[in-house]
Structure formats: C-alpha cells, structure tokens
Amino acid sequence: MEPTDVPRLRVDARMRRYQGTLLVAGPECTLELSESAAVIVRGIDGTRTVLEISSMLAEKYGVSLEHANSDTVELLDELVDAEIVERA
Numbered sequence: 001m002e003p004t005d006v007p008r009l010r011v012d013a014r015m016r017r018y019q020g021t022l023l024v025a026g027p028e029c030t031l032e033l034s035e036s037a038a039v040i041v042r043g044i045d046g047t048r049t050v051l052e053i054s055s056m057l058a059e060k061y062g063v064s065l066e067h068a069n070s071d072t073v074e075l076l077d078e079l080v081d082a083e084i085v086e087r088a
Contacts, residue, residue: 001050001076003069006088008046013084015041026084036061040075046088050076 001007009015014025022038024031033041039060043053050072058068079085 001073001080001087003049003051003054003073005050006047007044007050007053007076007079007085008088009041009044010084010086024079024084026082029082031079031082031084036071037075040072041079044085 009024010026012027016023016025022033022041024033024041036057039057040053043056051069054065054069054072057063057072058065061068076085080087
C-alpha cells in the first residue's frame, strides 16, 4: 500500500478479542495481532489514509513517522495478502 491509499476491512473480515488478544480473520486464515498491529487495524475506518494511520501509530509509541509508516505498510500488505483488508 502507498501512503495515500485508504485501506478498509473487507466485508467478510472479522475482528474479535479473545483472552486479551485481538484476532482478525479473513476467509482463509486468522491472525493474532500485537499491540501495535491492533492500533493499526483499529485505525482502519475506510476514510483514513495509510499516512494518517501511521501518524496515529507514531504518536502513540513516540517513534518517527517514517518508522511507523514502514511498519504500517508492511502490516497492511500482509493483511491484503490474507484477504482481510482491501483498498477503498
């Protein structure tokens, strides 16, 4: 994904908290999210850009925007491959 892309959860994707861990599921797999990955996924609302979500992550963890954007893009690409997220 690019910084200006707007990700959204696919209509068939599911999120659930189980024993304190956030899980996301697509049609083929379920992924357990780290705390920072959960921040990214919760930032997906179908209107925020990748860069806006990255800014949220950078602010929460006090890291550079460049570092946060790299992590955000990496996770979103994995979620696209897992058919959990798509470009709006």
